[in-house]
Amino acid sequence: MEALTDLLRGIRAHGALVCRSFASPPWSLAFAAAPLTVAMAARGDGWLIAEGHPPMKLRIGDIGLVRGPLRFVLADDPATPPQIDTSAPGCDQWQVGPRTYGWGTDGEAVLITGCYDVEGSISDRLLNALPQAFVVPSTEGPCPTVDLLSAEIDKDQPGQEIVLDRLLDLLLVFALREWFDRPEANPPAWYRALGDPVVGPALRAIHDEPARAWTVGDLAALARVSRAALAKRFTAQVGVPPLTYLTEWRMAVAADLLTKPDTTIGSVARAVGYTDGFAFSTAFKRVRGVRPSDHRVVAMRA
Template identity: 50%
Template sequence: MDALTDLLDGPRARGAFMLRAMLDPPWSLRIEDEAPLCLMAVVKGEAWVIPDGGDALRLGAGDIAITSGPGHYTVADDRGTPPQVVIHPGDRCTTLYGEPLREKMALGVRTWGNSAEGESVLLIGTYHMRGEITQRLLAALPPLVVLPSDAWDNTLLTFLGQEIGKDDPGQEAVLDRLLDLLLISSLRAWFDRPGANAPGWYRAHGDPVVGPALQLLHDDMAHPWTVASLAAKTGVSRAALAQRFGKLVGEPPMAYLTGLRLAQAADMLRETDSTLEAVARKVGYSSAFALSTAFKRVRGLSPQEYRARGSLES
């Protein structure tokens, strides 16, 4: 399992918000839902994404935008069109004055807008979960990523467009997996583009020494790894591995492993009801006490406090 797969495998889409927006100009949507991650693809026409305090970017057919919260932004047919609709947390949409619009602008199954034809058609998928592994990924992304149609394989858009309006049994699971595929495909293209400022853990996977070391850590984070044992597995000296790993990834191997283990533990605490002892064993700590000590040292609160806070937020 590589780092990108590992980051996405835990907090996958589970009942993600999916929508096809059909819009005739003038239209302007004020996005204030503060979702951790949102993908927006233009199937037809064009759209402008206007972040608060950032530069406006135009999207054409086949282009995709990825926004990471909690920042607010506007999506519109033109930079000068004032907002008409506000999208609030919980996918609640209203006028600027608070009048509900969800039912008024409903056009069918997961379809919404001001026109049954729509000069502009957007496919929107929103992740709502805040698992810590997702946060590790979000930390590598700017608030707004835009990929033009010629920079990635956007054939998934056709399939997603066909599936988003269906109401068949199991359709929610189908759409969740399609959203995950779309996200992974987009991120690969964005990280691999010329001049990309990809995170160290992503770039390092192509290195003949650090790549295998990362693979080993992600494949079995519960193993009692040391720099020496990791170096032996990768066929280099301990000093060579430590130096190369630190240079490419930006932190020592054991610090990276600690971060990986605690991120996985945090996700399990939020997403499962596993006991603290079970979580500790799963991520490579000898006991619940050992995990608690490391968790509190790094995150400033105990695993129990972290789990309780997550329950209040959900």
């Protein structure tokens, strides 16, 4: 399993708020902050305007992403003042369907937005590697998945929520994969290291089996290099030694597992490679700054 794949599994829509908006110029919609919002133009071009960022063109096929707590605006022109605040009282006066908003006469522009309510340490590792607001340009024109998403919003059939969630997930995967491959993306060190013939196999092995009692020698054998060569190259590529990365990844997995009500500290310890709960608790506090039990209490209250 690639590290990016593993991290993407931590961001998965569950009842995401998916809406379609249609308008004719001049139009401008303000959106409240969400942990992660995906915005697309299904018809007509627009602009994504986020505080602290220059206006970004959003063409058909492009995918815009915004991380909370940043509020943002979608508009036909950066100079058009917001006409609707989707989080303000009275916004429902513009609602023409369960998931559809609009005004104007012909709906020259059609916009799709999907808001993720993401939580967890694994998700944070990915989100923190992204700019607060950016647009992934389409290299192949209109995206058929956006058309499917727009069409599904109109339906009132069993399973609609699941279909919308999975289509939104698919668009997010497309966008992030494309973004991290762009020269301006400045991807995190672990992502760049995936393509390294020495470090890549070691990273994938750690993500595949975090509970395994990995040694530098084991990881070096997978990469077919000496232990010294792996340690030096891994540290240069990722920024930390192999076993330090292993511990950090284990604690990220553990932090998410601790939020599940059916787990115990002992079962979480075993899931990330510790047979001794005390040793796990010591490692968790050293890496995360709190005891596993305190992390669980705070996460359950959130």
